[in-house]
Amino acid sequence: MKIAFIVDPLHRLKAYKDSSVAMMRAAVARGHEVFAIGRESLGARDGRIFASAVALQITHDDHDWHRAGPAxxxxxxxxxxxxxxxxxxxxxxxxxxxxxLERxxxxxxxxxxxxxxIRDHSEKVSIVEFPQHTPTTLVARHAGDIQAFIDELGDTILKPLDGMGGSGIFRVRADDPNRNAIIETLTAFGTRTIMAQQYLPAISEGDKRVLLIGGEVMPYSLARIPMAGETRGNLAAGGRGVAMPLTxxxxxxxxxxxxxxxxxGLLIVGLDMIGGRLTEINVTSPTCMVEIAxxxxxxIAARVIEALEKQG
Incomplete structure (x- = not known):
C-alpha cells in the first residue's frame, strides 16, 4: 500500500514520542510505502484534488528518523x-x-x-451527544449562564472550545475572587462560546486517554497525571504519562x-476520561500511542496499519 500522512512539517515532529511517526514505522515494518504531505499543498484543478508529497525512508533513529525524496x-x-x-x-x-479532502x-x-x-466533531462540543457518559456540562458564552453554573456546582473547569494541550483551562470555584475576570477573558466579554464542566476530583488519578482504532477499544489507557498543585493532566502542561489497563x-x-x-469514518479516536466520565472526543490527531507501547x-500504531489493511 501507498500510505500518505498529512502532518506538520517533518522537522517539527518529535520522533521519540510522535504517534504519526510510530504509525509510519509500523507501516514500513509491514511492507508499505510511506509519504508525507503538507496541508498547505492541498489544492484542486479542474475538479481533481492534488497535493505535493514526498516519499519517506524511515529509520529507528529518533534523531535522524527519515530521509525524504523529491517533492x-x-x-x-x-x-x-x-x-x-x-x-x-x-x-x-x-x-x-x-x-x-472530502471532495x-x-x-x-x-x-x-x-x-x-473531523469537521463535524468539535473535540469539546461533540460530547454533548453522549450526556449519559459525561460530567455535568455547559456550553455557553453569556456570563450569566456560566456564573449560575459555577454557583450551582461550586467547583468547575472552564475551557475554550479550540484549545489543545491544556491551554486556556481554568479551575474556578464559587468563591474564586477572579471568576469574573476569568469568564470575561475566556468568553472575550461574551463574544466567544466556552465549555464549563463539573470538576472531577478523580483528576488526581489521571486524565485518561482511551484509544479507539477502527471501532475497536484498545486495552490500555494513558493516564496523564497532573503535577503537584496542578489541575491539568495534559503532557504538554507537565503531566506524567502512566499506561494502565482500562477500568x-x-x-x-x-x-x-x-x-x-x-x-x-473515525478510524483513530482518543477519548479523554476522568473517573470514568467522558470529557472530550479527540479526532484530529490523537496521540499517546508511543507511551503506551x-x-x-x-x-497501537501497528493496529492502525492493520485496520487500514482490512479496509483495502
Missing part, C-alpha cells in the same frame, strides 16, 4: 490510504483542507479520519461509543 505532485486517489494528522488549531485553513473522498480517495466527520467504567463508555464513531508492549 512530486499527486492526485490524492494515487494513494491507498491518507491519514489526516495535522495538529490543530482548527481554523479556517483547517476547514478548507477538510473541504478538499477527494468522493473521487475515491480513502481518507482517515473522514474529513466531514470497567472506561471500557463500558468506550464500547458504547466505538461503533457509532467508527461508522462515521513503551510501557506495555502493546503496539
Amino acid at each position: 512530486e505532485q499527486y492526485d490524492l486517489t494515487a494513494f491507498d490510504a491518507i491519514l489526516m494528522r495535522q495538529d490543530p488549531p482548527f481554523d479556517a485553513e483547517y476547514v478548507a483542507a477538510t473541504w478538499l 477527494a473522498s468522493r473521487q475515491g480517495a480513502r481518507v482517515y479520519n473522514d474529513p466531514r466527520a 470497567d467504567a472506561e471500557r463500558a463508555v468506550a464500547e458504547a461509543l466505538a461503533p457509532t464513531l467508527w461508522a462515521r 513503551q510501557q506495555t508492549g502493546f503496539d
Whole structure:
C-alpha cells in the first residue's frame, strides 16, 4: 500500500514520542510505502484534488528518523490510504483542507479520519451527544449562564472550545475572587462560546486517554497525571504519562461509543476520561500511542496499519 500522512512539517515532529511517526514505522515494518504531505499543498484543478508529497525512508533513529525524496505532485486517489494528522488549531485553513479532502473522498480517495466527520466533531462540543457518559456540562458564552453554573456546582473547569494541550483551562470555584475576570477573558466579554464542566476530583488519578482504532477499544489507557498543585493532566502542561489497563467504567463508555464513531469514518479516536466520565472526543490527531507501547508492549500504531489493511 501507498500510505500518505498529512502532518506538520517533518522537522517539527518529535520522533521519540510522535504517534504519526510510530504509525509510519509500523507501516514500513509491514511492507508499505510511506509519504508525507503538507496541508498547505492541498489544492484542486479542474475538479481533481492534488497535493505535493514526498516519499519517506524511515529509520529507528529518533534523531535522524527519515530521509525524504523529491517533492512530486499527486492526485490524492494515487494513494491507498491518507491519514489526516495535522495538529490543530482548527481554523479556517483547517476547514478548507477538510473541504478538499472530502471532495477527494468522493473521487475515491480513502481518507482517515473522514474529513466531514473531523469537521463535524468539535473535540469539546461533540460530547454533548453522549450526556449519559459525561460530567455535568455547559456550553455557553453569556456570563450569566456560566456564573449560575459555577454557583450551582461550586467547583468547575472552564475551557475554550479550540484549545489543545491544556491551554486556556481554568479551575474556578464559587468563591474564586477572579471568576469574573476569568469568564470575561475566556468568553472575550461574551463574544466567544466556552465549555464549563463539573470538576472531577478523580483528576488526581489521571486524565485518561482511551484509544479507539477502527471501532475497536484498545486495552490500555494513558493516564496523564497532573503535577503537584496542578489541575491539568495534559503532557504538554507537565503531566506524567502512566499506561494502565482500562477500568470497567472506561471500557463500558468506550464500547458504547466505538461503533457509532467508527461508522462515521473515525478510524483513530482518543477519548479523554476522568473517573470514568467522558470529557472530550479527540479526532484530529490523537496521540499517546508511543507511551503506551513503551510501557506495555502493546503496539497501537501497528493496529492502525492493520485496520487500514482490512479496509483495502
